[in-house]
Amino acid sequence: MNVIGLDISKDTIDVTLIKTNGQTDYTKIGNNAEGFEILIDWIRSKRIRKTAISMEATGIYYEEAAEYLSTVYTIFVINPLKIKDYAKSQFSHTKTDKADSKLIAEYTKRHSDKLTPFRPSENPNLYKMINLLQQLKQQQNESRNRLHAAKDKFIRSTHEAIILLLAKKITQAAKRIDRMIKQQNSLKQHYQNLQTIPAIGKDTAAILLRHLTDKTFSKANQFVSFAGLSPKIEQSGTSVHKKGRLSKYGHRQLKRALFMPALVAYRIKAFPKLINNLEAAKKPKMVIIVALMRKLAKIAFYIHKTEKPFEKTRHQTA
Structure with missing residues (x-):
């Protein structure tokens, strides 16, 4: 199979093609409808068949490209952490957009049988x-x-x-x-159920609904991973009390949407056992906030899957 890796930024897309025989080619296009058409023409000029296109799920910049190109090609949207781990396994230290597009293509060529095709909205x-x-x-x-x-x-x-x-x-x-x-009857009840989660309002419920409905997640941890909700603690010597920070990976919109609800959940002690345990362990506030974001994401997944509203006794341990 021929594979194409796209490294997508706000205005441009770096494109690397790896053919079935291992030959590579590269181009760069604009991240807009005109650029997508140029890419389609470029691929057709190569006279290749069975072509799949891959990109990372970063922010909102990839979404228009995925939607547009999925009408013509098989599209794979990959968790950025998978590409990061693959780069480490290949001892890749070159960090350019061109190099990243090649890494995405290489990963796809090796793991295409394990990837789920993108489903248009x-x-x-x-x-x-x-x-x-x-x-x-x-x-x-x-x-x-x-x-x-x-x-x-x-x-x-x-x-x-x-x-x-x-x-x-x-x-x-x-x-x-x-x-x-x-x-839309198919969305209405899910939307209302998500709003029963502590600190989750209409705007956040809409964003959660969008991703839970539009993506294929079989496990809560897959949804959490998609959001990039892994805490990162900076340590120096024997000090472990430095300020935590969010991972830069994952879907920025989803991560941003969960941040304020997590702050509210922290303030009102919506999940006292989790908060008290982390505070007793002297965890920085940001680590607790990330843990609450992760918890809210997991609860949202379960509520969407079971089609039932929030229940305090059931979801405190989610």
């Missing part, structure tokens, strides 16, 4: 609206930061106006998402 308009809402929120936060730093009166008033406009659009987008989900 059944609700593309809904998911585009969810993405839009998150982008609006990010723009609002950026504008608030600029307002905080601004001294000039005109600049401040401009940022204030932008923030007000974004707030209006955020409200409109959130209402539209809520309405779109409730109009």
Whole structure:
């Protein structure tokens, strides 16, 4: 089988082709519809058959490419941790976009029989609206930061106006998402069940629903791994009390969506046994927050799978 590895960034995509006979080729395209068409033409010019395309599940940048190209080719979306581990096993120390695209292609060629083909979204308009809402929120936060730093009166008033406009659009987008989900019987009950989880509101429930419905997860740990919810502790000498930090791997949107609910869950002691055990072990606050994010993700998986609302006695140990 011929395989193509894509290393995807915000604006560009590095492309490495490994043919059945082992020969390689490389190109670079834009991360947009025009770039995808250029890639399709490039592949056709190689006169090859049975071609699969692979990419990492990083952020939201890969999603449009996966959706677009899946109409023509078999697509594999791979957990970035798998590629990282593969790079270590190959003693690969070259860190460029071109080299990464080749690693993705090599991994696919070796493990294609174990990979699950990407399934196009059944609700593309809904998911585009969810993405839009998150982008609006990010723009609002950026504008608030600029307002905080601004001294000039005109600049401040401009940022204030932008923030007000974004707030209006955020409200409109959130209402539209809520309405779109409730109009679909297959999603409505799942959506409402997810909101019974402590600290999970409508916006987070919509994002959880999107990924739980749109991806094939057979186990809770697969969903947790997809989100990249593995804590990372920095240690130096005998000190183990340094601040923890989130893994940079996993789906950024999903990870970001679980962060604020985890903070709320920590504040209200939604899962006292977990929190008390970690605090007794002198774990840094960020490690506890990540553990709560992981717990919320696991509970969301079980609730979606069982189609039942949150039950305190059942899900405290999830």
